[in-house]
Amino acid sequence: DFATPRAILTGHDYEITCATICAELGLVISGSKEGPCLIHSMNGDLLRTLEGPETLAGSENCLRPKLIQASREGHCVVYYENGLFCVFSVNGRLQATMETDDKIK
Numbered sequence: 001d002f003a004t005p006r007a008i009l010t011g012h013d014y015e016i017t018c019a020t021i022c023a024e025l026g027l028v029i030s031g032s033k034e035g036p037c038l039i040h041s042m043n044g045d046l047l048r049t050l051e052g053p054e055t056l057a058g059s060e061n062c063l064r065p066k067l068i069q070a071s072r073e074g075h076c077v078v079y080y081e082n083g084l085f086c087v088f089s090v091n092g093r094l095q096a097t098m099e100t101d102d103k104i105k
Contacts, residue, residue: 007044022070025090029076031065037078039092048092052080067104079104 012032019030027047031037037050052063064081071077074090083104087096 007040007042009038009040009044009046011038011040011046018065018068020068020070020076022072024072025070025074027070027090029068029070031068031078033064035063035065037065037068037076037088039076039090048090050076050078050086050088050092051094052078052084052086053094053097 009028009030012030014033016030017033019028021028023042026042028040028042029037029050030040035052037052038046039048039050040046052065065078066081067079069077075095076088076090078086078088080086083100083102085098085100086094089095
């Protein structure tokens with residue numbers, strides 16, 4: 001048997017740097033080298049774009065997500081290259097931000 005893709009996700013212009021799947025909500029969230037983060041359904045439909053706050057720490061760094069994680073409750077945490085954490089709701093609304101000087105891996 002050959003494996004076939006369940007869906008093809010489109011929308012990024014640059015290479016994907018981070019991704020997560022929230023099976024409970026049926027979502028795939030991904031971030032690309034030059035941003036932004038996108039929320040897709042498991043069927044491949046583009047649902048939302050997560051835009052980081054452009055006024056904090058310079059817009060050029062804020063658009064480079066390194067790590068991403070989603071919760072069952074519908075929250076998405078994105079860690080950007082410049083040390084900025086952002087929490088988004090599933091509907092794409094920015095809920096909180098926090099800056100850190102620590103290196104997160």
